[in-house]
Amino acid sequence: MSSHGEPIPMIARRSEGLRGEAHVPGDKSISHRSLILGAMAVGETRVTGLLEGQDVLDTAKAMRAFGAEVEKRGDTWHVQGVGVGGFAEPEQVIDCGNSGTGVRLIMGAMATTPIAATFTGDASLNKRPMARVTDPLALFGARAYGREGGRLPMTIVGARDPLPVRYATPVPSAQVKSAVLLAGLNAPGETVVIEREATRDHSERMLAGFGAQVSTETTAEGRVITLTGQPELRPQVIVVPRDPSSAAFPVCAALITEGSDVLVPNIGLNPTRAGLFFTLQDMGADLAFENEREEGGEPVADLRARFSPDLRGIEVPAERAASMIDEYPVLSVVAAFATGKTHMPGVRELRVKESDRIDAMAVGLRAAGVTVDEGEDWWTVHGLGHGNVPGGVVTASHLDHRIAMSFLVMGLATRSPMRVDDGGPIATSFPIFEGLMTGLGADISREGQAR
Numbered sequence: 514m515s516s517h518g519e520p521i522p523m524i525a526r527r528s529e530g531l532r533g534e535a536h537v538p539g540d541k542s543i544s545h546r547s548l549i550l551g552a553m554a555v556g557e558t559r560v561t562g563l564l565e566g567q568d569v570l571d572t573a574k575a576m577r578a579f580g581a582e583v584e585k586r587g588d589t590w591h592v593q594g595v596g597v598g599g600f601a602e603p604e605q606v607i608d609c610g611n612s613g614t615g616v617r618l619i620m621g622a623m624a625t626t627p628i629a630a631t632f633t634g635d636a637s638l639n640k641r642p643m644a645r646v647t648d649p650l651a652l653f654g655a656r657a658y659g660r661e662g663g664r665l666p667m668t669i670v671g672a673r674d675p676l677p678v679r680y681a682t683p684v685p686s687a688q689v690k691s692a693v694l695l696a697g698l699n700a701p702g703e704t705v706v707i708e709r710e711a712t713r714d715h716s717e718r719m720l721a722g723f724g725a726q727v728s729t730e731t732t733a734e735g736r737v738i739t740l741t742g743q744p745e746l747r748p749q750v751i752v753v754p755r756d757p758s759s760a761a762f763p764v765c766a767a768l769i770t771e772g773s774d775v776l777v778p779n780i781g782l783n784p785t786r787a788g789l790f791f792t793l794q795d796m797g798a799d800l801a802f803e804n805e806r807e808e809g810g811e812p813v814a815d816l817r818a819r820f821s822p823d824l825r826g827i828e829v830p831a832e833r834a835a836s837m838i839d840e841y842p843v844l845s846v847v848a849a850f851a852t853g854k855t856h857m858p859g860v861r862e863l864r865v866k867e868s869d870r871i872d873a874m875a876v877g878l879r880a881a882g883v884t885v886d887e888g889e890d891w892w893t894v895h896g897l898g899h900g901n902v903p904g905g906v907v908t909a910s911h912l913d914h915r916i917a918m919s920f921l922v923m924g925l926a927t928r929s930p931m932r933v934d935d936g937g938p939i940a941t942s943f944p945i946f947e948g949l950m951t952g953l954g955a956d957i958s959r960e961g962q963a964r
C-alpha cells in the first residue's frame with residue numbers, strides 16, 4: 514500500500530535510447546533543514562527549489578503545528594520563524610508519514626523546549642528505531658515515551674533546563690548528528706557531536722548560514738562538531754540544489770539502457786553525498802561531470818550519462834558507504850548488468866531504512882534471475898552482463914520509494930518486464946519520477962491492477 518491510499522502497481526519494459534535532459538527535484542535533506550531552521554529563525558526565510566515530496570510536505574505541516582507560518586506563494590516558500598526556543602506545543606499528533614529525516618530532526622529541534630509532542634508515521638516509519646535519537650536527547654534532559662524497542666508513536670517531553678551535551682554517535686547517521694545539533698541550539702554553552710565517519714554535512718553548513726557558531730575539526734576521534742547554543746538565527750534566502758539521490762535514477766537508467774545519452778543538470782556534488790557517481794566511474798561507466806562549478810559554496814556539475822555496455826563489478830570501499838547510503842538499491846541494479854561481482858561492505862544501516870533494503874533488493878533481484886549473497890552488513894551482486902538479466906517478476910516495494918524506483922529502472926534493461934506492487938511511495942521523494950523518466954523515453958507506466 515502507498516502511505517496515502519490504494520497501491521499503485523507499476524511496470525517497466527525494456528526500452529531503448531533514453532535521451533534528453535532530466536531536471537530532478539530539489540534535495541530532500543536540504544529541503545527538510547530549510548523548513549526546520551527557517552522555523553527556528555527570527556523573521557522570514559524564503560526558499561525556492563524546495564522538494565515538494567510528501568516527506569517534506571509533512572515537515573512543513575509539522576512546523577506549522579509548532580507555531581511557524583509556512584506557505585507557498587508563487588514559486589517561493591515563506592517561513593515565518595518563531596526563534597530558537599519559541600516552538601508552541603502542538604495540539605495534535607505530528608504525523609511524519611514515511612520520513613525518518615523529518616521525525617528525527619523535528620524531535621531534536623523541540624527536545625530542549627518545555628513542551629510535549631506526540632509523533633507518529635506510516636507502517637514503515639513506525640517500525641524504524643528512534644532510540645538512536647532519544648538516547649542523546651535524554652542527555653539534554655528530554656524524556657521519551659514510546660512503544661517497545663523505541664518505536665513510534667512516541668511522545669517527547671522537552672527539557673525545561675537543558676544541559677549542553679557531548680555525544681559520540683554510535684552509528685554513522687546524519688539524522689542522529691542533526692537531531693543533537695538542533696537540540697543543542699536551545700541549550701546553553703557548547704554542544705559537541707563526534708562522528709567517526711563523515712556523514713552528510715548539510716546541517717553544519719546551514720546552521721552556519723543562519724548565523725550559528727558552528728565549527729568542525731578532524732581529529733583522531735573523527736569529525737568533532739561544536740555548536741554554541743542559544744544564538745538568534747537570522748532568516749535566509751535559500752535556493753535548494755537538485756538532489757543527487759534522485760539524479761541517481763536517470764543516471765543509472767541511462768548507463769544500462771542501450772543507446773542512451775542523458776544530461777542531468779545542476780547536481781550538487783558535495784563530497785558527503787556524491788559517492789555513487791565515483792563508484793559508477795570505477796565500474797567503467799560513461800559518466801562525465803560537465804560544467805563543474807561552485808554554487809552557494811557547494812560543488813555542482815551537470816551529469817552526462819551514456820549507455821555503458823562494459824560495466825565491471827567492483828569492491829565498493831566501505832568508507833564510501835555514508836556518502837552513497839541511499840543509492841545502494843539502484844547501484845545493486847547496475848551491478849546486475851555488469852560483469853563480475855560487486856561487493857558492498859559496511860552497510861548495516863541499509864537494514865533500518867524505509868525497509869530492510871538489502872533484503873528487499875536481494876529478494877527481487879534473485880526472483881529476477883540474479884545471484885545475491887548477503888551478511889548482516891554486506892552484500893554481493895553477481896553481475897550477468899548487459900542483455901543477460903531475465904527479469905519478468907513482480908517485486909514488493911515495502912513502502913520504500915527507493916526500492917520501487919530501483920526495480921522500475923531495472924525493468925528498462927531486463928529481457929522481460931519488471932513490475933512493482935506499489936509505486937505510491939515514490940511520491941515521498943520524487944513525485945515527478947514517472948513523467949521525467951517517460952519524457953526521456955523510458956517505458957514505465959501504471960497498471961490497471963496488480964497481477
Ligand SMILES: O=C(O)C1=C[C@@H](OP(=O)(O)O)[C@@H](O)[C@H](O)C1
Pocket residue numbers: 541542543613614685686687688689691713838839862
Ligand atoms: O540527514 C538526512 O537528511 C538523511 C540521512 C540519511 O539517513 P541516516 O542518518 O539514518 O543515515 C539518509 O538515509 C536520509 O535519506 C537523509
Ligand SMILES: C=C(OP(=O)(O)O)C(=O)O
Pocket residue numbers: 611612613614615839866867915942
Ligand atoms: C532513508 C531515506 O529517507 P528517510 O530516512 O528520511 O526516511 C531515503 O530517502 O532513502
